[in-house]
Amino acid sequence: MGIDHLVTSIIAGWGALGVFVLMVPESAGIVVPSEVVLLLAGVTAGRGQMDLVTAMAAGTAGNVVGSWVLYAVGARTADRPPPSGSHAARALERCDALLARHGASRAVFLARLMPLARSFVSLPAGRVRMPLVRFTLLTTAGCALWAIAFVGAGALAGDSWSRVGAGVRDVTAAALLAAAAVWLVRRRRRAATPA
Template identity: 35%
Template structure:
């Protein structure tokens, strides 16, 4: 684990002064909406750790990551809208994918606003929600506005988590990354815990 992080640190450290860095962040953040294995959050957090206290570049990082995430989500939503439930079922084939789509479809019908904003903080939630909102013909303008808010919140949170890790271990970026990962897990656990509590309320619509 440490060796992998060390290699990632050295790879991105060499790109910190290159304009290609922002292209990498944008593309990875966008593709994560279609390819869940893309390390979008890891990339943003790691770059933020390496940038440390450089506030202008941290702000640029958050803006680029948010823009990439929004573009990727809109593309995923468009695929769902154009292909409909049949294509979505094919893209999310398998028992786990089917459960994610069924969950997202039901949740969109009940509380879409919160879901679109918070989906990227839930494991596997981003892809399922973007595709299902498209397949269910969720209003495009409303989706874009809500997703822009969610993408911005995600980008700022990830950047802030990385910056905290970088500030705590300015000379040891690998340790900074480990601290940032721990903070990110706390955030995800909090969001997931809140979702489970909300879902378990007897008054929810079935």
């Protein structure tokens, strides 16, 4: 049974709860393709079998809960180095570099808009013990943008979702990162401008 068929079966049988359940492990560092889950949730919503906003909310909520799990692991293992050589280790290195370059708050939000890094940024955020309320707000904002983009794309693509999935992921990530970069540049310019 392929991942697409499994995801489709879970969403068809459980609806929004299935979307939530599938998105929890994705944000907890277990490889579940969020793009596939959210696109198929959008296809289901486009067919009228699930409310579009509910699908987006379920995807976001599942991501937040999974992120709390990985944040807690990071907080508990703050003094241990990450494993080396794996995809997860490389993702953690990217997240650590983002935290060092932009600070924890910006890094958490920006990483939520990047494939792979979005699933693992919770671990370094936990390791640096970022305040949980701030972490949750930034995670919710980034995950909501991701869910809105992919569920919306799935609803628009319908049965053609598999052909547009990879392109949507790349274009969405690029567009969201560009928007975040513009916002950061404007914010820095405002801060640098004397009152």
